Amino acid sequence: MSFLSRTAATSLITLAAASPLQAENLDVRIGYLQWVPDQRPVLSNVIPEPEDAGLRGAELAINDNSTTGKFLGQTYSLQSEVADSEEGAIAAFDAMRENGFDLFVVNAPASTLKALTEKAGDNTLIFNAGAKDDALRTGQCHVNLLHTMPSYSMLTDALGQWLNQRRWDEVFLITGPTEADKGWADAFRRSAKRFGLEIVEDKPWTFDADLRRTASKELPLFTQASDYDAVVVADVRGDFGEYVPFNTWLPRPVVGTQGMSPVTWHRVVESWGAAQLQNRFRELADRDMNSEDYAAWAAIRSIGTAVTDLNSASTVDIRNFLFSDKFQLAAFKGRKVTYRDWNGQLRQPIPLVHPRGLVATAPFEGFLHPNTEMDTLGFDRPESKCRING
């Protein structure tokens, strides 16, 4: 059985090209900035994170936008800078702005993001595709800053809802030493309160032994408690967390940043057409699509969706469109996703995954909200001080 490949076919047949509808061309230029600080050595260094996480998602979205654009006389281009310091990222930002760029996707820590937004002019639109800090969504908002990356609290609320609906409501929390670990754990403590979970033990991770040799000896002792339904790990960079499953004192599941995790995106998501997105990404990048890739992809696809409708690349028009009723993005998560008008956060379902399978997708039925169930994840309007649309 010979199957017909794209290249083989072109030589055999006439390729019918589509003629653009508009004569004049609209070129949409987008800047991508990445600055990811060194994560420091980790105990669990078996599966390293890809260094181009985020960038390749941005590239895929440019391809997706361009395919649509060719029917409408619109072209998209990406200028990317993977910086090795905050100064480098800011310098690249300045240089691109001088060259007339005003649409940016940024995968960088919150402090870098703040420095960029402060420098940005009124006509600049920045998409945060990296920082999960809740502070960026509850108080330190900026009129021209949108977030396609979910916040820590959106992720932990997804986990909290799941634990609640499983009735696994007594948990043992282990928190790592980094700022990110504390951010994740603080978000989880808030989720626990919201969804009626009891944190029976709340222990910081202080060990510095090499767990590849001693995990089986150290972790059972560390997780001793009279009873709990699950162990929750807050270890964002993946230092010790991979060693917690199967090494707990009681025979209990491990959830959180390891074990079963709430994520923005993962290779096991395949429903709602996601299999096609995963295939396209794998063809482009020769690896699986991850959360950073997805957040950058969603940002640039948001821009593309707006430009398709508006036939304009004005940042003011795009911003207005993204917050209007007309904006809807098919984001392969089973529901259309939209932006929260108070803080610019992209509402989105959160998959709960283990390394080889999808467990469930939050929000879950029964967690009610007067406007949309998706606002049961993360800081809702009354809980946030931000009002970026007045």
Place this chain on the structure above:
Amino acid sequence: MKTLFKQTALAAMIGLSTPALASVAYVSNEKDNTLSVIDTETQEVLETIDVGQRPRGILLSKDYTKLYICASDDDTVQVLDLATRKIVDTLPSGEDPEQFALHPNNKHLYIANEDDAIVTVVDVDTKDVLAQIDVGIEPEGMAVSPDGKWAVNTSETTSMLHWINTETFEIEKNIVVGQRPRHVEFSKDSKIAWASAEIGGTVHIIDVDNLEQIHEMSFKVPGVNQDRVQPVGIELTSDGKYAFVALGPSNHVAVVDAQTYEVLDYLLVGARVWQLDLDKDEKHLYTTNGVSGDVSVIDVEDMKVIKSIKVGRYPWGVVIDPTS
């Protein structure tokens, strides 16, 4: 005595499964790599046939002797002989075929290649690839107008309807619709095309003479969150009275007045309703419900769901052979 009875029963069963005797519906089971064959009189599954990997779109040849099956993960279209219910042939399809449509000439098969952003046109007799046409990202829905003039493809991520001239195989018009357009259905007179947009939650009515949208429908299912109302499959009655729209994870089928575009009713069916087809006298409508793994049968006169039939995992497409 006992043996004799068994033999008679067996003979009767074989009799039942002989295609000529029963009017049948074919259902593709996406995650089971099978087709379920349903007797539309008893409304029971007669037979389950092994087919290629990830079968999705299915359609009948115009002479009702063959069933074409998109075996998406095998990158091929399989041909099932209806008389013997055996796979007798395969057609070149391009990569990842999902949906397709057959021209009234019974020869030209238009196949949406989801992973490649192209539509492949194959001559089913010679197996020649006649054209490959560049379309938007994730081409999905395919339809050919009953008069044979237009082939329409929907591209899910590009959110467009691409109108392909069936003589030149060239795109003549692109119409932007709601997000994730899934399916196109023509009225019998080829004058109106109905296109569903899954994430947009809309159905777009296109005047085919002018290639302009003349109406946009939306749906409100009582008690169901709005973003779960996701239109996919569409089926029209030949008298022009009704349109049925499968509303995906809202688990409802909308009954629409095909003249005024008013929604008359919402019927509760199985979970994640996907595609639908009417039986030959248009008395019953069959729907595939992916998540619940069953087929719902709707009585068209009473507009009531009368039965659900368990089939394989993730039933995707359904077609009913009107000659059987």
